Amino acid sequence: MQNNTQPDxxxxxxxxxxxxxxxxxxxxxxxxxxxxxxxxxxSGSGKTTTLRxxxxxxxxxxGEIYIQGELVNDKPPNKRSTRTVFxxxxxxxxxxxxxxxxYGLLFQGLNKNDRKNKALKALELVGLEGLYKRKVTTxxxxxxxxxxxxxxxxxxxxxxxxxxxxGALDEKLRERMQAELKNLHQMLGISFIAVTHNQEEALTxxxxxxxxxxxxxxxxxxxxxxxxxxxxxFVADFIGLAxxxxxxxxxxxxxxxxxxxxxxEYFIPTKDKFNKGDNxxxxxxxxxxxxxxxxxxxxNSFSVTVxxxxxxxxCSEFYISFDNDQEMRIRxxxxxxxxxxxxxxxITIGWDERDTVVLKRESK
Amino acid sequence: xxxxIGKSKGSSLSFLTLLPPVLFVxxxxxxxxxxxxxxxxxxxxxYWIKPHxxxxxxxxxxTLGRYITFVKTLRVSITVTFxxxxxxxxxxxxxxxxxxEKFRNILLFIFIIPFFLSYxxxxxxxxxxxxxxxxxxxxxxxxxxxxxPIEGLLxxxxxxxxxxxxxxxxxxxxxxxLSIERVGDSTIxxxxxLGAPFFQTLIRVIIPLTKPGIFAGCIFxxxxxxxxxxxxxxxxxxxxxxxxxxxxxxxxxxxxxxxFAISTLILAITICALLLGFKYAKMGKLFETLE
Numbered sequence: 001m002q003n004n005t006q007p008d009x010x011x012x013x014x015x016x017x018x019x020x021x022x023x024x025x026x027x028x029x030x031x032x033x034x035x036x037x038x039x040x041x042x043s044g045s046g047k048t049t050t051l052r053x054x055x056x057x058x059x060x061x062x063g064e065i066y067i068q069g070e071l072v073n074d075k076p077p078n079k080r081s082t083r084t085v086f087x088x089x090x091x092x093x094x095x096x097x098x099x100x101x102x103y104g105l106l107f108q109g110l111n112k113n114d115r116k117n118k119a120l121k122a123l124e125l126v127g128l129e130g131l132y133k134r135k136v137t138t139x140x141x142x143x144x145x146x147x148x149x150x151x152x153x154x155x156x157x158x159x160x161x162x163x164x165x166x167g168a169l170d171e172k173l174r175e176r177m178q179a180e181l182k183n184l185h186q187m188l189g190i191s192f193i194a195v196t197h198n199q200e201e202a203l204t205x206x207x208x209x210x211x212x213x214x215x216x217x218x219x220x221x222x223x224x225x226x227x228x229x230x231x232x233x234f235v236a237d238f239i240g241l242a243x244x245x246x247x248x249x250x251x252x253x254x255x256x257x258x259x260x261x262x263x264x265e266y267f268i269p270t271k272d273k274f275n276k277g278d279n280x281x282x283x284x285x286x287x288x289x290x291x292x293x294x295x296x297x298x299x300n301s302f303s304v305t306v307x308x309x310x311x312x313x314x315c316s317e318f319y320i321s322f323d324n325d326q327e328m329r330i331r332x333x334x335x336x337x338x339x340x341x342x343x344x345x346x347i348t349i350g351w352d353e354r355d356t357v358v359l360k361r362e363s364k
Numbered sequence: 365x366x367x368x369i370g371k372s373k374g375s376s377l378s379f380l381t382l383l384p385p386v387l388f389v390x391x392x393x394x395x396x397x398x399x400x401x402x403x404x405x406x407x408x409x410x411y412w413i414k415p416h417x418x419x420x421x422x423x424x425x426x427t428l429g430r431y432i433t434f435v436k437t438l439r440v441s442i443t444v445t446f447x448x449x450x451x452x453x454x455x456x457x458x459x460x461x462x463x464x465e466k467f468r469n470i471l472l473f474i475f476i477i478p479f480f481l482s483y484x485x486x487x488x489x490x491x492x493x494x495x496x497x498x499x500x501x502x503x504x505x506x507x508x509x510x511x512x513p514i515e516g517l518l519x520x521x522x523x524x525x526x527x528x529x530x531x532x533x534x535x536x537x538x539x540x541x542l543s544i545e546r547v548g549d550s551t552i553x554x555x556x557x558l559g560a561p562f563f564q565t566l567i568r569v570i571i572p573l574t575k576p577g578i579f580a581g582c583i584f585x586x587x588x589x590x591x592x593x594x595x596x597x598x599x600x601x602x603x604x605x606x607x608x609x610x611x612x613x614x615x616x617x618x619x620x621x622x623x624f625a626i627s628t629l630i631l632a633i634t635i636c637a638l639l640l641g642f643k644y645a646k647m648g649k650l651f652e653t654l655e
Contacts, residue, residue: 057553077556090554094572103568104558155558 006069008033008159008191009054014063016049016215023049025215027063031159036185036192037220038202041212042238047195048087048163050212054193055084055161068158078107083152087164089144091136097123097147098132104155122154125184142173149181153188162194166201178204199239203227211235233359236283243286243328246361249278259358262324267299267353279361286317286331288355295350304328304349306342318342320349397631404624413620421625430610434626437607438633440521441589444528445536448585449578451529452536456577457570459537460544461552472541475534483531487598490527494518494599519601527595535584543577544570546649579645587634 009031016024024046031037039047052058053065056077065072072080083104091100101119110118116132123129126146131139136147145168152160165181166174182205185192196202202209203223211218211226211234219231230236237244247261249268257274259266259282266282274280295301302322310317311334318330330349407416425431459471478486493499494517501513517523547570555565571578596606607626614623641647 055553055557057556077553078559078561082557084554084557086550086554088548088550090548090550092551092554092569092573094569103555103560106568107559107561107564151558 005033007031007066008035008068009193010064010066010069011050011054012064012066014050014053014065015061016046016053016058017061022215024053024060027212027215027217029210029217029220031191031193034189034191036182036194036205036207038194038196038206038209039212040196040199040202040209043197045212046215047197047212049215051084051161051163051193051195054159055082056080081157082159082161083155083157084161084163085148085152085165087167089148089168091144091147091151093137095136096132097128097134097136097139100136100147101151101154104151108155118154119150122150125153126150127180141169142177145169145177149184153184157190159191159193162192164196165194166198167196174201181205203239211238213238228357230283230357231359233281233361236281236357236359241286241329241331242283243289245282245326247280247282249274249276249280251276262326264302264322264324264326266356268356268358269354274358274360280358281361283357283359284328284351284355286329287315289328289330289332289349289351291318291330291332291347291349295348298350299353300356301348301350303346306345306347309343318347320347400624401628401631404621404628406621408619408621411618421621424622425625425629430622430626433605433610434607434629437590440524440528440606441586444525444532444589445582445586447525447529448533448536449582452533452581453540453578455533456537456540456544460541461549472538475537478530479534483594484598487527487531487594490523490530490599491518494523494526518599519603521600521604523599523601524595524604524606527599528589528592531592531595532585532588535588536581539580539584540574540577543574543580547573575645576647576649579641579647583634583637583641583647586637590630590634 007030009029011027011029014024014027014029015022027046027050039050041047049058053060054067056072056075056079060073067081077084092103095103098116098119101122102115105115105118120129120132123132126149128143128146128150131143131147136144139147145166149165162181166177169177178201181192181194185205194202194205203226206223208220208222209226210220213234219226219235221229221231226235226239230239233244236242245261245266247259247266250258250260250265257268257270259268259280261282268282290298304320304322306318306320307327308319310319314334315331316334318332319327320330321327328349403413404421405417405419406413407418407420425434459468463471491498495501496513496515496518498517500517501510504510505513551569551573552565555569556562560568591608593606593608593612596604596609600606607630611623611626614620614626638647
C-alpha cells in the first residue's frame with residue numbers, strides 16, 4: 001500500500017532445503033504494513049514452509065527474514081512478534097476457551113483480571129460472547145476456528161500468520177469466514193499473511209497474492225492483476241480456467257500483431273511488445289469467449305464444432321474444436337431453452353483481443 | 365428390519381460368545397483375589413487354616429514389626445517410581461519429539477532388549493558393574509581417582525534402587541512415549557508462538573496433556589517394584605529384606621493368613637492407586653484412538 005514505509009516483513013533470497021529436497025528457493029518478498037497477503041500455490045509448493053519460516057518454526061537454509069526491520073533468523077517463535085493460526089488450530093484441549101485465549105497474555109505479564117477482560121473482548125471480537133467458560137473440546141468447527149483467531153489476536157500482534165485458516169470448514173461456513181476475516185483485517189489494520197491452496201479464497205480475501213510454485217515466487221500482484229495479467233505460464237494456468245495455445249508472432253500488412261498457431265491466426269493486443277517470429281503462448285479465459293450473435297464486432301471470430309456441453313446450472317461449459325482440431329473450453333451463461341442439440345453442430349465463437357494474454361514461451 | 369434382526373441375534377450371540385472369557389476372568393482372575401482377602405481373616409492351624417473370623421493376622425503385622433519391612437518396601441518403591449519419572453520423562457520426550465523416526469525405533473528397541481534376557485541374569489549383570497571388582501571400580505581405579513575399590517555400591521539399599529530402576533525404567537518410558545505422541549507438534553508450536561518459552565510450554569501444556577502416560581508409568585513402576593524379590597535378593601545382600609521376601613518366608617512357614625493379610629494390603633494400595641489414576645489423570649485416555 002504505502003511503498004515508502006518500512007515493510008512489515010521482508011524476505012530476502014530465502015532458501016530452505018530438507019536434505020535433498022528444495023522446499024523454498026531464492027524467495028524475495030515484501031509484505032507492506034497492514035496488508036492482507038496470501039501465499040497461493042499447489043500443495044508442496046513451499047508456501048507453508050515459507051510461512052513457518054516467518055513464524056520461526058523452520059530455520060532458513062539461506063537468506064534473511066526481517067520482521068519490522070529486524071533480522072529474526074535466529075529468534076525462536078516466542079521471541080517474534082508474529083502470531084499464528086495453525087492449520088489444525090492447535091487449541092489446548094485441556095483448557096477452557098478463556099484459558100486458551102488468555103494463554104498468550106500470561107507471558108506479557110498481565111494479571112488475572114486483565115487477562116480475563118482482554119480475553120472477553122477478544123471473544124466479542126470474533127462473535128463468541130458467553131463461551132468463556134466452555135471446554136474447547138465441546139465447540140463446533142467454526143467456533144474452534146474463532147477461538148484460534150481470538151487466541152492469536154488477543155495479544156495484539158502487528159502481524160498475523162494464517163496457515164490454511166479455513167481449510168477445515170465446510171463450504172458455506174468457509175465463505176462466511178472469508179468475509180469475516182477480511183472484515184477483521186480491515187478493522188484491526190494489521191498485516192495478515194495467509195497460506196492457501198484455494199484460489200477463490202485468495203482472490204476474495206487478499207490485497208495481494210504471491211503465487212508460489214516449486215519453491216519459487218512466480219508473481220506477486222493484486223488479485224485482479226493476477227487474474228487478468230498473469231506474468232508466467234504457470235500463473236495463467238493455475239489461476240482460474242484458461243485456454244492456452246502455443247504459437248508464433250506474425251504481422252499482417254496493416255502492422256497489427258497477430259499470432260499464428262497451427263494454421264489459424266489470432267489477433268492479440270498490441271500493447272504487448274513482441275518481435276515477429278517470437279514463440280509465445282496465448283491465454284484466453286473460457287468466460288471471456290462469446291458465442292452466437294454476441295461475437296459481432298470481435299476481430300477474433302471463428303466457426304467451430306461443439307464436441308460436448310456440460311450443464312453446470314448458472315453456466316454451461318462448451319467443449320469445442322477448431323477446424324485445425326485445436327480444442328477450447330468456453331463458459332457461457334446457461335439459457336433455459338437450450339437443448340443438447342448444439343452437440344456436434346457448428347457455432348460461431350469469438351472474443352475481444354484485449355481479453356487475451358500473450359506470454360513468451362518459458363522454454364525459450 | 366434387517367438391522368433389527370441382526371441386532372437381536374447379535375446380542376444373544378455375543379452373550380454366549382462372551383461367556384467363556386468372562387468365566388475365565390472371574391475364576392482365574394477375580395476369585396483368587398477374593399479368596400485371599402477372605403482367608404486373611406481366618407485363623408491358622410498347624411498346616412492349613414480354619415474358617416474362623418479373626419483379625420489376628422493384621423495384629424501380628426503390627427506387633428511383630430512386619431510393618432517396618434512393609435513401609436520400607438513402600439518407601440523404596442515410591443522413591444524408585446519418582447526417580448524413574450524424573451529420568452524417564454526426558455528420555456521419552458527425547459525419543460518421541462527430538463529424535464528422527466528411523467532412529468526412534470532403534471532407541472525404543474534398546475529399551476526392550478533387556479526383556480529378552482532372563483530377569484535373573486539381567487539383574488545379576490548389575491553386580492558386574494557395581495561390585496568390588498566391577499566396571500565402575502575398575503574404571504575409577506584405572507583413572508587414578510581411587511586406589512581402593514568402593515564397597516558401598518553393592519549389597520545395600522542403594523544397589524536395590526539401582527536394580528529396580530534399571531529393571532522398570534522402560535515401564536515408565538513406554539506409556540509416556542505413547543502419551544507424548546498424542547500431543548501434536550503444532551500444539552507445542554502454538555504455545556511457543558503465543559510467547560511461551562520451552563519450560564513454560566512443558567509445565568503448562570506438555571505435562572498436563574501427558575498426565576495419563578505419567579500416571580500409567582508410575583503405576584507400572586510402583587507395582588512392579590512392590591512385587592519383586594530378585595533385585596533385593598541379588599543386589600540387597602543379607603541386610604536388605606523386602607515385603608515380597610517376607611511373604612515368601614511366611615508362605616514357606618505355612619503362615620497363610622499372615623501372608624494373605626500382607627497381600628491384601630498390597631492389593632488395597634494398588635487398587636487405590638489405579639482408581640486415583642483413572643479419576644484424576646484420565647488414564648483411560650491412553651487407550652483411546654488418536655484423532
